[in-house]
Amino acid sequence: MWLDTLVHVSKVEGAIEENVIVKMLEGIEADGKLQPLVVLEILSRSSTLKVAAVKDYVIRWLDAQKKQIESDRKAIAEGERRVEEIDKQMESLKFNVQVLQVNKCSACDTALQLPAVHFLCRHSYHVHCFESYSDKPDVCPACVGPMSRETSRESISDKAAYQMFHKELNGAVNGLDVISKYIRSGVFDSSRRNAQKK
Structure with a gap:
C-alpha cells in the first residue's frame, strides 16, 4: 500500500x-x-x-x-571480551597445572576416595558412582543435562528446521535477523548436518 x-x-x-x-x-x-x-x-x-x-x-x-x-559496537566489544576470556581459560587448561581440590563426590556427596574420576568442569566422582550415573564415559553426568538440551535442539530434523525457518521468516519484520540467527545456529552448515546423520 x-x-x-x-x-x-x-x-x-x-x-x-x-x-x-x-x-x-x-x-x-x-x-x-x-x-x-x-x-x-x-x-x-x-x-x-x-x-x-x-x-x-x-x-x-x-x-x-x-x-x-553504537549498539552493534558494544555487542562486538562484549563478544570480543568474552572470546578473550574463553581463550585465556583454554590456554590455562592446556598449559597450566589444574589443581582439583574437590573432596566430595558430585553424585553421592560423600568423601571422595580413590579411584576417582575428575572432569575439568570441577566435578569429581567415585568410579562406581560415575559408572552408575553416566551413560557416556567421557561426559560429566552433572553437565550432561544442559549439554543434552543443546544437543536435542541442534538435532532437530532438517524438515522441521526448514518449516520453522520459513514460519519465522514469513512472520518477521526484519527477515535478515531471522536468517542471521539460523546461520549462527548452524542450520545452513551442511557438514554439521551430515555429521549428525551418521
Missing part, C-alpha cells in the same frame, strides 16, 4: 502540501516495511517535492542508524 502511495506521490506534477508528505512518511516509518533508502529513491523522482518535507524523516532514520551502530 505504501509503495503504491509513494509512486503516486512521486508522479504528481502539482505542489504537494508538506504536512501530507510528513504524515505519509510517519505512517511508513511506523509500519516499518519499507526501507528508508527505497522511500527516498522513489520520492527523489518527484520534480516538485522539496527536501524540507523529508528532512525530519531522514534525520530520524540517521539517528536510528547511529544508535544501532
Whole structure:
C-alpha cells in the first residue's frame, strides 16, 4: 500500500502540501516495511517535492542508524571480551597445572576416595558412582543435562528446521535477523548436518 502511495506521490506534477508528505512518511516509518533508502529513491523522482518535507524523516532514520551502530559496537566489544576470556581459560587448561581440590563426590556427596574420576568442569566422582550415573564415559553426568538440551535442539530434523525457518521468516519484520540467527545456529552448515546423520 505504501509503495503504491509513494509512486503516486512521486508522479504528481502539482505542489504537494508538506504536512501530507510528513504524515505519509510517519505512517511508513511506523509500519516499518519499507526501507528508508527505497522511500527516498522513489520520492527523489518527484520534480516538485522539496527536501524540507523529508528532512525530519531522514534525520530520524540517521539517528536510528547511529544508535544501532553504537549498539552493534558494544555487542562486538562484549563478544570480543568474552572470546578473550574463553581463550585465556583454554590456554590455562592446556598449559597450566589444574589443581582439583574437590573432596566430595558430585553424585553421592560423600568423601571422595580413590579411584576417582575428575572432569575439568570441577566435578569429581567415585568410579562406581560415575559408572552408575553416566551413560557416556567421557561426559560429566552433572553437565550432561544442559549439554543434552543443546544437543536435542541442534538435532532437530532438517524438515522441521526448514518449516520453522520459513514460519519465522514469513512472520518477521526484519527477515535478515531471522536468517542471521539460523546461520549462527548452524542450520545452513551442511557438514554439521551430515555429521549428525551418521
